[in-house]
Amino acid sequence: MESVSIVRASGYDYDELKKAVCELLEPLGGINAFVSSGEKVLLKPNMLSGKSPEKAVTTHPVLVQIVSELARDAGGRVVIGDSPGIGGFLSVAEKCGFYEAARKSGAALAEFKDGVELKGGGIFKSIRVARNYYEADKIINLPKLKTHEMMTLTCAVKNLFGAVIGAEKAGWHLKAGTSKSLFARLLLEIYLLKKPALNIVDAIVAMEGDGPSSGTPIKRGILIAGANAVAVDVIAARVAGIPGTLLPIEREAASLGLSGAVIEEINMLGESIQNIPAMSFKLPKGMDVQFGLPPLVTRIMKSHLTSYPAADHSICILCGICRDACPPVAIKIRNSALSVDKSRCIRCWCCRELCPHNAMGIKSGRLLRVLKKLSGKSSV
Ligand code: SF4
Numbered sequence: 001m002e003s004v005s006i007v008r009a010s011g012y013d014y015d016e017l018k019k020a021v022c023e024l025l026e027p028l029g030g031i032n033a034f035v036s037s038g039e040k041v042l043l044k045p046n047m048l049s050g051k052s053p054e055k056a057v058t059t060h061p062v063l064v065q066i067v068s069e070l071a072r073d074a075g076g077r078v079v080i081g082d083s084p085g086i087g088g089f090l091s092v093a094e095k096c097g098f099y100e101a102a103r104k105s106g107a108a109l110a111e112f113k114d115g116v117e118l119k120g121g122g123i124f125k126s127i128r129v130a131r132n133y134y135e136a137d138k139i140i141n142l143p144k145l146k147t148h149e150m151m152t153l154t155c156a157v158k159n160l161f162g163a164v165i166g167a168e169k170a171g172w173h174l175k176a177g178t179s180k181s182l183f184a185r186l187l188l189e190i191y192l193l194k195k196p197a198l199n200i201v202d203a204i205v206a207m208e209g210d211g212p213s214s215g216t217p218i219k220r221g222i223l224i225a226g227a228n229a230v231a232v233d234v235i236a237a238r239v240a241g242i243p244g245t246l247l248p249i250e251r252e253a254a255s256l257g258l259s260g261a262v263i264e265e266i267n268m269l270g271e272s273i274q275n276i277p278a279m280s281f282k283l284p285k286g287m288d289v290q291f292g293l294p295p296l297v298t299r300i301m302k303s304h305l306t307s308y309p310a311a312d313h314s315i316c317i318l319c320g321i322c323r324d325a326c327p328p329v330a331i332k333i334r335n336s337a338l339s340v341d342k343s344r345c346i347r348c349w350c351c352r353e354l355c356p357h358n359a360m361g362i363k364s365g366r367l368l369r370v371l372k373k374l375s376g377k378s379s380v
């Protein structure tokens with residue numbers, strides 16, 4: 001059995017949140033069960049881009065500060081590190097509040113720059129991850145609970161994709177192509193290369209809708225923690241009211257027989273999951289829609305049944321960030337106009353994730369729009 005602890009937390013007030021984090025960790029043995037004196041402890045928050053904490057794109061800095069202080073008090077040498085999807089590391093750290101969190105807790109900040117090539121243990125023969133990530137004695141994973149256009153939800157396992165340095169992420173998207181299960185498998189293989197000692201999920205203010213960067217902050221008032229990232233994700237999905245059938249990471253983890261993938265085998269500590277009020281997060285618009293059409297029809301009508309990115313030309317400033325990040329080079333900017341080549345697009349949604357102006361929208365195929373209207377489905 002894997003243990004997952006869950007507590008309610010009303011907000012990010014320092015004193016109240018510190019009490020809630022201590023309550024959360026107490027049934028798991030407290031911070032001393034995860035950090036020993038002298039160990040180099042890497043805190044891995046979600047540091048996608050330089051957005052203010054209120055946008056709920058990144059892990060809240062007060063939570064990062066508190067966990068950093070707890071790890072320090074347990075004798076750890078704490079480093080806060082990541083590889084932002086967009087923007088310079090220090091400027092992103094400043095905007096997200098991590099610079100201040102590090103200063104207040106006496107932690108160092110470390111950008112993931114230097115990589116180490118590791119032999120893969122599954123279908124990916126070799127995976128390069130950040131050296132500071134791999135060489136840390138302990139990793140404390142601090143994901144934000146958000147919807148995600150490709151993986152439906154991003155939480156503990158997905159947050160570890162940050163261990164892949166900067167632009168190298170695009171290469172992995174390209175390898176996985178349009179296959180969500182292959183990308184989920186990659187994320188699980190990264191997780192298995194170096195498992196975090198502890199995962200603490202910031203679901204106090206989470207994100208629903210068009211996550212992970214353009215969604216809507218939603219008050220959920222929950223903290224989740226556990227040593228097993230898969231089990232933590234399974235519980236996080238229940239907190240978000242999203243069924244496992246829509247979660248490629250959960251499905252893939254179950255098919256690999258990974259520990260923590262089956263909810264019945266998770267030992268809940270603290271608040272019982274049944275006592276957590278039900279809530280269903282709005283799903284991202286770009287998600288695939290399942291109407292149960294015959295596979296042949298779906299194949300023939302693919303372009304009419306699929307959503308693709310499309311820039312809102314009234315907002316887009318043609319900065320080129322999405323074009324430079326697009327793994328299959330499907331975005332072109334010519335004659336002051338941006339276009340997406342649908343035949344190349346693998347629908348990884350990196351362009352939407354990284355656009356700093358929320359200018360990359362979604363255009364659904366005609367038939368898809370009609371079917372959605374008829375079925376009353378907004379996104380599933
Ligand atoms: S869609 Fe966004 S990232 Fe792409 S060129 Fe326009 S403003 Fe820049």
Ligand code: SF4
Nearest residue numbers: 326345346348349351
């Ligand atoms: S256009 Fe956007 S969704 Fe399509 S492959 Fe490029 S980055 Fe991914």
